[in-house]
Amino acid sequence: MSSRKTSAAPLLFHLYRAVTAALAPFAYRKVAGKLTDHGVSAARQRERMGYPTEPRPTPQTPDGHPAPLLWFHGASVGESLAALSLIDKLAPRLPGAEFLLTSGTATSAEMMAKRMPANCRHQFAPLDATAPVRRFLRHWQPDAALFVESELWPVTLDAAKRSGVRLALVNARLSARSIARWKSKPATAAFVMQHFDVLLSQNPQMGQSLIDLGAPADRVHPSGNLKAGSAPLPVDQTGLASVQAELGARPLWVASSTHRGEEEKVIAAHKALLAETPDLCLLLAPRHPERATEVIALIKKAGLSVARRSAGDALTPDTQVYLADTLGEVGTWYALSPIVFLGGSLAPIGGHNPFEVAQAGAAVITGPGYSNFAETYPPLIDAGGAVEVSDAPTLAGAVQHWLTDDTALNTARTAARGVVEAQAAALDGVVDLLITHLALPSPNTRN
Structure with a gap:
């Protein structure tokens, strides 16, 4: 269980959670329509409402110890590829670990199906609303969740933290518009940022922006761009x-x-x-x-x-x-x-x-x-x-x-x-930071 505490939820968060719960069925119709246009099955579309289409694995190390299930979320293709590059570096350090990768687009799902390792599976991400997130977390029960780049889902983050999931924001990159929008809601921004156990920014400037939004300074680390470690693109x-x-x-x-x-x-x-x-x-x-x-x-x-x-x-x-x-x-x-x-x-x-x-x-x-x-x-x-x-x-x-x-x-x-x-x-140091701040049981840290 994560020991990090967050500040009390501001009124705006409660309003957001109520609104997203009410609008979830309508949002689902829209995203399901887009997935239908790309030939995604009805069963897989329901993953957006938190209904799984695969069983949860039971990760174990070769010598029988429990191993973690790590959840990575990348919104689309670029973020998903960055997540895969980090999975490639983490897997050798976490024997027996399993990985869950979520994204929101059909294109990213197609790409992941071709490039995921055997210990990884893909699901479409649940909508950021109470019921879909609850279903998702109840089934998958991840030990840690790593959000790639710029997506900040308040309901998902809060529900995961309350479930004891350790949280990381990696390859963090927020647009100037997004930063300005969060700064206009300082209490909510600080509430969201404090959910993360570690925040890895692409550069020092972005790291300072995260601190300005309320992220604790001791949890923010500039780490370079994870996309530098991505596997080369396939060549036909x-x-x-x-x-x-x-x-x-x-x-x-x-x-x-x-x-x-x-x-x-x-x-x-x-x-x-x-x-x-x-x-x-x-x-x-x-x-x-x-x-x-x-x-x-x-x-x-x-x-x-x-x-x-x-x-x-x-x-x-x-x-x-x-x-x-x-x-x-x-x-x-x-x-x-x-x-x-x-x-x-x-x-x-x-x-x-x-x-x-x-x-x-x-x-x-x-x-x-x-x-x-x-x-x-x-x-x-x-x-x-x-x-x-x-x-x-x-x-x-x-x-x-x-x-x-x-x-x-x-x-x-x-x-x-x-x-x-x-x-x-230089990304090798990122793995050390994540293992330490997310308390992942690598052989080097197990008692």
Whole structure:
């Protein structure tokens, strides 16, 4: 049982708990509808109401001692992958431990089904309302719960703490808007923050923000970004070979995870590059493939030819833009090209994960808007593994430099991989912090 005490619940928390209990059936209809659209079964949809679809395991060490069941929650794919990277590091230190991973999206569930280890199972997370959370906790009875990045569920946290579950916030990252919103409710913010036995922030600045919101300072530890320790993205070798064959000797660059307002700049940069390198191909992978029709219109408006992967279009010698409007293939694209522009950074989005690019052996180009990776990009840029651009002309210049200077490109690729490896190695200390603060029974701590 956790010995940490929290302050008395403020009135706003009681109101929130009452409202979420009343609205849970309506919220369920909405989330169930989204899961139905993705082909999720009715039984699995009910996991959102706390009804399990798998039995609870009984974890035991090889010598028969009880082992912990650890619950990780990551809202979507990125957070779930960060959770998997931490599970990979914790498992060897906790022999016999079992892991429960929850998330809210069908895409994350599909990804986890492919990448989870044998001692891990996935469930959709219960809605943050009293009845679903009670059902969930009654069945799973986790020893500890680790919430990844930014989701703070007051009802879930309070119910788990009352059940004796030790709590961690890991890879903590709150947006400026979220921090401002919590600061406007200081009593509730402090009440929520005090539930955690340990809070691991991505950088010192975020750590201070958590303290400002009411987290006890002795429980807050900057720990780097867990995504540095994620396993490399999968590569479809058959698909890779097929696209390589269609490209032949043509040079290529990749623009990945682009958002509305960025494709115009990427396309303009590519059009400028074609003036210098007429056979250059751009592989464009929007963050949201459902925007494909919109992006194709932008490409055609610029007077460029396009082939659409989801339609099975061939990548011919005349194809100037290959639109990769599919899911789950970015690992293949990063293996295809050593030059990758990561979107969400020329628009005010916060950037996307450069670790995946560097692990694939590519160098990174980013816009200035990488606030979600504020602890990652500066050392990556300082080391020469990434370069920051601001618009179409500077993007074209960065790509042109690496296209025409193999030495500079190879130096950048090596630097990018080195920064990621160094940050991944530093995550070993995160495991020690969690084992200590969550009182996990590792062989080194068992009496």
